[in-house]
Amino acid sequence: MTDSAAAPDQTEKEKWGRVLLCGGTNWLALGKKGLPADPEYPDLPLPHTLRSLSNVKATGVYTSHSGCHVIVLDVAGAAYLFGRNTSSCLGVPHTSRPFISQYTPLRLLPTDVGAAPGTKFVYAACGRAHSVLVGDEGSVWTAGLNAHGQCGHPAGGEMGTWKLITGGWARAKVGEKAVQASAGVNFTLVLTENGKVYAFGSGEHGQLANGRTGERIAQANKTTYDIEDEPIPVRGPLEDKVTTQVACGQQHAIALTSDGLVYVWGFNGYCRLGLGHPKDMLIPTLVPQYAGPNVLMRAAFVAAGPTSTIVIDRQKMLQMAGKFKTSGAGSVGQPFSTFRYFPEIQGCKVLLAAAGGVTHFATAVDEDAGPGGVMTIAWGQNAINSELGLGEGQPKSTPKPVRMETLNGIDVFALAAGQNTSFFLARPNEALLDLPRFPDAVPAPNLCVVCNEDREASGEEALECEKCDTPYHLGCLDPPLKSIPEGQWFCPKCANEFEDVLPLPGAKKSAGLPKADEEPKKKGRLAKRKAEDEEGDGGGGEAKKAKVAKK
Structure with a gap:
């Protein structure tokens, strides 16, 4: 999952922007070898304004580090969906629509899924093959693959339409309001207004944080694990805490509390939990690095990638744990076993971050640009679809963080890094108008459509x-x-x-x-x-x- 990573300090600025994208756009071919290129759906080597949504005031953009579909939300609370429709993750049967083109996104209103008039979508999440929508009144709808109950409904098959979750926090006796969600490959987390976390889906690696995996031998000597298709509260150390943010990797999770503490659980291959060892954690476990008496050393923002985890502390310094490279420090043989800084950006005041399939992005204060200036930073190896967006003729990959010159002057306030495509939300300013649009041209008349004259x-x-x-x-x-x-x-x-x-x-x-x-x-x-x-x-x-x- 990479949910939309949005800057926390937007009170002084507009909270909407335009959708930008770079990287792969041929949804059915992404991640697959041997398929021919399609000029209608090219790889974009630098960020483009998405023309089909250029008149939409977007407040959030959401995708999955392990998937190829996208959800955009606007100021009116509508959702726009496009990308690969794996297992009907976009809420329409994949047999009839294997993908939804970025040229004609599917617009979805809350009333289309049975919500009361006036309801707005305010948050979303994307897993590898399932999706989540959160309404402003606290309801949650899901669609897509539900083999492990990751959609919060009785496990089995897939859900080709959006369906309301009625269990967990939604029960009348609980009466909590969902405000945020995050999705891994086969599990989902939901955060409530009261700071409580609920989990559902597969417990194979402890992703559900309930203290067990349920590993056992089933028929034909196959190993099976617990699943929870009814949302269950995450208890243990988090039970008495107020959680403010959650993020999911493929099979691991991280939570941030109101007092700046960081808790991690789930699969710990490559030491992605940052605890100094590779043992899976079946309950939320405190990361000692952010639990000291110095409150400035505590956390302000968290994110998760497929095999890595990111924390931004209150000094606005970014640190990372796990595997995020193919060679050297941070690779399979030398993962970051604890959260470590990057020397290249140690002096930057980082605002937010996101991790995609092989990509990583961050925004930081750009002091040279004057008050409110923002620069965007990117790094990652094996980005074969140009999803780092470094520009035409520039390297597709870089193992070290570099400034995205292609976004100089662009006021990016949200990031969403997908498996092969990257998305940004940028506030309108002078520099934004100079970005190319995608597609570059569309059929249009040559003369004024009112008078049909050349004046x-x-x-x-x-x-x-x-x-x-x-x-x-x-x-x-x-x-x-x-x-x-x-x-x-x-x-x-x-x-x-x-x-x-x-x-x-x-x-x-x-x-x-x-x-x-x-x-x-x-x-x-x-x-x-x-x-x-x-x-x-x-x-x-x-x-x-x-x-x-x-x-």
Whole structure:
């Protein structure tokens, strides 16, 4: 699992952004050898703005370090799903839809899964072949592979539709509200508003934290293990603690408490739990490294990869345990048996991190960029689909953390690292408009769709929609615009495309007028040329403006 890793200190800034991606996009071929490349679904060597969601104000992006599907949530509480539909993990039968294209994501509303009107999706999680959605009223829905009960329903087969979990915290006598979830390969964790953790799925390596695996010999001398398809509370040392964050690796888990303590459990191959030994832990076990009297040395953020675990302490220093390389320190023969710093980023004030199939990302304070500046850091080996996003002609892999020059100036506030694809949420700013869009081009008219005239000779150029590239003359809009709007501009159709998900009880419907999006001023492609001309004439320049249609 890599759930969306979101920066904790966003109170001063917008909490929504645009979806960026890099790496593999041919969902059915990812991770499989010998399949031919498909030019319609290329590998992206640098981050691109996902055009199909370019008009969506995204608040979260979620994927799995061991899977190839994605869930995006927006400010209105809708979900957008795409990627490989393994075992129906996207909530539709995989026999009819083996994948959902990023060009046409599936939009899912809470009411589509039986929630009351006004409910919003506020969190999600992705396992290898199952998915989780969390509603703002505390409900949890799951879909996908349920062979070990990892969907919180009677174990067996797969679930081709989203189904509400009614056990565990959801029981009336418990009355707790789910706020967060995390998913491994065959187990799931849910965190409640009261700071309690529930687990369900396979207990093969102690992932359920209930003190046992249930290992036994079944028929035909096959070994079997306990499964829990009814969510059970994680007890032991965590029972009296308030947990604030959970994260799952393939078969291990990590939890962060309100007092900055770190607890780990589950499979401990390659010492991924950071306890100094490779023994599996069947109950939550305190990591001594973060339990000292100095509160600055305690933890502020946790994440988990397939074979590694990440902690960011309160000094904003990133440390890692387990295996995350193919050679040298941190590899199979020399895993980090305890949490260790990276010398390359020891001086960075790290904000958040995420781990994918072979990739690792972090954001850190960029002091050179001024107040609020953020830089994005990446590292990992064997990233064969360019999922590190270091750029065209640049190495696909790097064993040491490096700055992502391709995201210079981009205000990234959420990370989601998948098996072969990486995702980012970035707040709108001037630099974001200069990123390439994916796909680069879509079919669109050459002339204004209202008048069907070419007025360039008379000095009237046409605006081009940021999403669909459809051109409009300023005067042909209703109401007409007097000047090119600053920032991104969406045509009436794209501006109102998802309006049906926005109204809540008592809310007023948007007039849907074509205008610049509600975001910080940023520069578009035409205004860049204008600004350069003005600077050449001694002018001071101005904020770049929305794109003008190309003929």
